[in-house]
Amino acid sequence: MLVHTALGRAEQVARHWSAAGCPVVIHVDRHVPKATFDTFVKALSDVPDIRFCERYRCEWGTWGLVAGTQAASEMMLASFPKVRHVYLASGSCLPLRPVQELIDYLASRPRTDFIESATTSDVPWTVGGLDEERFTLRFPFSWKRHRYFFDKAVAVQRRLGLQRKMPNGLVPHMGSQWWCLTRHTLSAILQDPERDTYDRYFRHVWIPDESYFQTLARQYSTKIESRSLTLSKFDFQGKPHIFYDDHLQLLRRSDCFVARKIWPYADRLYDAFLTDAAGAMKKTEPNPGKIDRIFAKAVERRTRGRSGLYMQSRFPNEDWENGVTAAPYSVFQGFAELFENFEPWLAKATGARVHGHLFAPDKVHFSEGQTAINGALSDSAILRDHNCKTFLTNLIWNTRGERQCFQFGPHDNQDICWRIARDSNAQISVITGAWAVPLFRSNLDFAEIRATAARLQRIENEHMDILRSPHAKAHVRIWTMAEFIEAPMEPLQGILDEIGRTKLRRLAEAPKMVDLGGFGQFLQNLKNQGMHPYLMGDFPVERGVEASPKPPRKPYLVQ
Amino acid sequence: MRLPYFLDYYRRMGVAHFFFVDNDSDDGSLDYLADQPDVSVWSTSAGYKRARFGVDWLNWLQMKYAHGHWTLTVDPDEFLVYPFCDTRPLRALTDWLDASSIKSFSAMLLDMYPKGRLDEQPYQPGQDPIEIASWFDSGNYTMEPNYLFRNLWIQGGPRARVFFADQPEKAPALNKVPLVKWDRRYCYVSSTHMLLPRGLNQVYDEWGGEKASGVLLHAKFLDTFSAKAEEELARGQHYAGSVEYKAYAERLKDDPQLWCKWSERYINWRQLEILGLMSKGNWA
Numbered sequence: 001m002l003v004h005t006a007l008g009r010a011e012q013v014a015r016h017w018s019a020a021g022c023p024v025v026i027h028v029d030r031h032v033p034k035a036t037f038d039t040f041v042k043a044l045s046d047v048p049d050i051r052f053c054e055r056y057r058c059e060w061g062t063w064g065l066v067a068g069t070q071a072a073s074e075m076m077l078a079s080f081p082k083v084r085h086v087y088l089a090s091g092s093c094l095p096l097r098p099v100q101e102l103i104d105y106l107a108s109r110p111r112t113d114f115i116e117s118a119t120t121s122d123v124p125w126t127v128g129g130l131d132e133e134r135f136t137l138r139f140p141f142s143w144k145r146h147r148y149f150f151d152k153a154v155a156v157q158r159r160l161g162l163q164r165k166m167p168n169g170l171v172p173h174m175g176s177q178w179w180c181l182t183r184h185t186l187s188a189i190l191q192d193p194e195r196d197t198y199d200r201y202f203r204h205v206w207i208p209d210e211s212y213f214q215t216l217a218r219q220y221s222t223k224i225e226s227r228s229l230t231l232s233k234f235d236f237q238g239k240p241h242i243f244y245d246d247h248l249q250l251l252r253r254s255d256c257f258v259a260r261k262i263w264p265y266a267d268r269l270y271d272a273f274l275t276d277a278a279g280a281m282k283k284t285e286p287n288p289g290k291i292d293r294i295f296a297k298a299v300e301r302r303t304r305g306r307s308g309l310y311m312q313s314r315f316p317n318e319d320w321e322n323g324v325t326a327a328p329y330s331v332f333q334g335f336a337e338l339f340e341n342f343e344p345w346l347a348k349a350t351g352a353r354v355h356g357h358l359f360a361p362d363k364v365h366f367s368e369g370q371t372a373i374n375g376a377l378s379d380s381a382i383l384r385d386h387n388c389k390t391f392l393t394n395l396i397w398n399t400r401g402e403r404q405c406f407q408f409g410p411h412d413n414q415d416i417c418w419r420i421a422r423d424s425n426a427q428i429s430v431i432t433g434a435w436a437v438p439l440f441r442s443n444l445d446f447a448e449i450r451a452t453a454a455r456l457q458r459i460e461n462e463h464m465d466i467l468r469s470p471h472a473k474a475h476v477r478i479w480t481m482a483e484f485i486e487a488p489m490e491p492l493q494g495i496l497d498e499i500g501r502t503k504l505r506r507l508a509e510a511p512k513m514v515d516l517g518g519f520g521q522f523l524q525n526l527k528n529q530g531m532h533p534y535l536m537g538d539f540p541v542e543r544g545v546e547a548s549p550k551p552p553r554k555p556y557l558v559q
Numbered sequence: 560m561r562l563p564y565f566l567d568y569y570r571r572m573g574v575a576h577f578f579f580v581d582n583d584s585d586d587g588s589l590d591y592l593a594d595q596p597d598v599s600v601w602s603t604s605a606g607y608k609r610a611r612f613g614v615d616w617l618n619w620l621q622m623k624y625a626h627g628h629w630t631l632t633v634d635p636d637e638f639l640v641y642p643f644c645d646t647r648p649l650r651a652l653t654d655w656l657d658a659s660s661i662k663s664f665s666a667m668l669l670d671m672y673p674k675g676r677l678d679e680q681p682y683q684p685g686q687d688p689i690e691i692a693s694w695f696d697s698g699n700y701t702m703e704p705n706y707l708f709r710n711l712w713i714q715g716g717p718r719a720r721v722f723f724a725d726q727p728e729k730a731p732a733l734n735k736v737p738l739v740k741w742d743r744r745y746c747y748v749s750s751t752h753m754l755l756p757r758g759l760n761q762v763y764d765e766w767g768g769e770k771a772s773g774v775l776l777h778a779k780f781l782d783t784f785s786a787k788a789e790e791e792l793a794r795g796q797h798y799a800g801s802v803e804y805k806a807y808a809e810r811l812k813d814d815p816q817l818w819c820k821w822s823e824r825y826i827n828w829r830q831l832e833i834l835g836l837m838s839k840g841n842w843a
Contacts, residue, residue, distance in 0.1 A: 380720075
């Protein structure tokens with residue numbers, strides 16, 4: 001048992017092992033003051049078969065941990081000839097099942113060594129980007145205390161191409177430092193005539209406690225089970241996850257023999273597992289699946305996070321969002337202008353939430369005229385424009401689970417255009433030039449119409465440039481108005497298919513197009529005034545009349 | 560009035576010692592605090608504003624007494640919620656932060672309010688204020704990076720929605736870093752919104768991941784609020800010419816109702832984590 005802190009807990013666990021008839025050899029870190037060490041030794045003096053071995057200085061990632069383990073192992077093998085399996089544990093390990101079950105488990109596998117041992121090229125768990133180089137470079141500086149010098153030393157050796165060779169053609173293996181080896185294998189490692197050579201070599205390997213026994217066991221073992229009997233999970237920085245009181249049920253159901261690390265103040269865990277003497281005497285194999293999933297999810301949360309969430313501890317740089325928004329949504333430009341009842345029609349056809357112009361200058365036009373929406377997102381245009389990008393991401397985050405659709409146009413706040421264009425969740429459908437329809441139907445002075453038309457055309461044109469930019473990631477479809485009214489049902493059907501949640505099997509009705517009689521002449525009038533409306537596409541003067549719908553329209557059928 | 564529950568809340572969390580600054584209170588708080596076994600209290604009648612809204616007092620106390628300790632700097636109406644706070648004491652969090660070499664922990668201010676008028680349910684000493692002010696806004700927060708101090712500037716919530724709807728840029732900041740492994744070289748710059756050195760403000764991940772964070776439940780909006788707003792306005796000792804309290808006083812006259820149909824009722828930290836207001840990060 002390797003111990004360096006929380007000696008009280010270590011004492012408890014040592015007593016527990018000992019009570020089950022297992023001799024324990026304890027290695028206490030040299031950093032522990034002598035007085036503390038003496039108290040610890042004295043506290044355990046009443047327990048039989050507990051020994052303390054020579055103490056080494058154990059700093060993370062250094063040779064001391066291996067030296068301590070060697071000393072303890074030698075003492076164990078020499079002092080207790082009956083021992084067949086040696087289990088390496090730490091002071092913060094906690095046996096989860098009755099020790100007798102572990103003894104039985106090992107007794108029925110007398111020649112098996114349980115040691116996680118994988119070749120370096122096959123495992124991704126490395127800290128600081130070093131895997132192969134752990135073995136081929138030297139590490140004179142501490143990673144924890146002198147990171148700068150550590151990194152410099154690595155860089156210099158890389159530059160000079162310095163390399164060390166594994167002695168006697170050993171193949172480097174790595175794995176969890178918590179193993180359980182048979183006397184046969186362990187003694188072969190410790191009594192190897194070449195041990196000095198190996199020790200000299202591994203002394204300069206980085207984190208040798210994860211490779212010394214793992215590599216050498218491959219030389220001698222007749223049967224390696226490459227897994228650790230100790231449940232020990234690591235986070236993305238390579239530091240062990242810690243278990244707390246609220247993990248009690250999870251640990252119980254894991255059927256693992258030993259877990260680490262346990263938070264020293266997790267009273268409930270220590271109480272539960274160190275007094276569980278009876279146990280069910282299950283013969284089950286350890287099954288850490290559920291714990292694995294929880295910790296894997298924690299790593300995922302820390303490294304990738306929840307897409308589309310912006311909050312106090314997740315604020316990704318542009319292009320690092322892993323999803324600008326939380327869910328797919330649809331933006332429609334020109335549809336509400338061209339069809340009289342587009343919004344209710346779309347809502348009915350898809351079951352999605354269909355808003356009006358969310359970025360309108362007067363206020364946010366939420367669906368059904370609501371003054372606020374999920375998350376208490378207000379309809380105030382001032383609040384929205386204070387940070388309209390956040391407004392959009394908030395809206396999509398707050399309503400996740402429900403498809404959002406909204407209208408957009410050249411009247412609206414254009415600051416949001418790039419954000420939407422770069423978002424692969426956005427599905428944007430545009431009928432260019434449709435902004436002219438309300439003007440056409442309005443009762444304004446022609447001079448005013450002309451000025452407005454010129455302004456809207458310029459704005460929409462700029463927006464189209466954004467949507468056609470190679471940086472745009474949104475799914476964009478653009479029709480000119482002339483193109484669209486030629487055959488409106490096909491694009492509409494495409495849009496519905498893409499939203500993909502058509503409520504009605506058969507589309508009973510198409511949206512009603514506004515009467516465009518005279519629209520071609522209207523455009524011609526603009527042209528005559530010197531303002532050429534080009535975004536609508538090619539609209540002959542008489543064309544508008546022809547294109548106007550001939551009621552009643554036939555119901556459109558979809559398979 | 561607010562202190563008994565405050566002390567109780569943080570004692571249960573495992574706070575070992577409390578440091579208070581009493582700025583000329585006249586409601587017996589000083590005597591009450593002086594009687595507590597785990598409280599040290601300093602008292603001053605100097606100006607809150609001149610002490611840069613109390614920051615100077617706290618920085619000095621922390622420099623003198625907090626070196627090497629985990630310190631939680633909060634107002635008496637702020638209640639820290641962190642991941643697993645219902646099953647793990649604060650010490651579990653700080654031990655984990657230590658083990659992860661993290662020196663500062665973010666907890667955004669979440670304004671809590673009652674349903675109905677603010678003065679409808681009177682607050683009793685010792686009572687959990689969240690019983691009354693149990694509602695909050697879950698998804699209307701805006702954030703912008705502050706490149707000077709590298710912190711995030713968070714605004715929004717009911718205060719922006721109701722009191723600052725026509726001047727949102729003046730809405731109060733909600734970003735806070737209240738839990739810090741203190742070093743005598745550190746200092747708070749503006750309330751607990753930001754610190755120096757700037758690295759301590761980097762409590763958010765920029766590459767898509769989530770760092771662990773908590774929430775400060777802000778029980779400001781109780782029946783005592785209207786009186787407090789008037790008093791503070793009269794004192795004129797608050798930030799930016801007390802613009803905040805001016806806005807309150809103005810709106811509070813007619814309709815002190817913060818609740819709306821989309822308000823969310825507080826249940827526990829897991830709810831806040833699902834809503835995306837805080838995160839477990841890689842603490843599991």
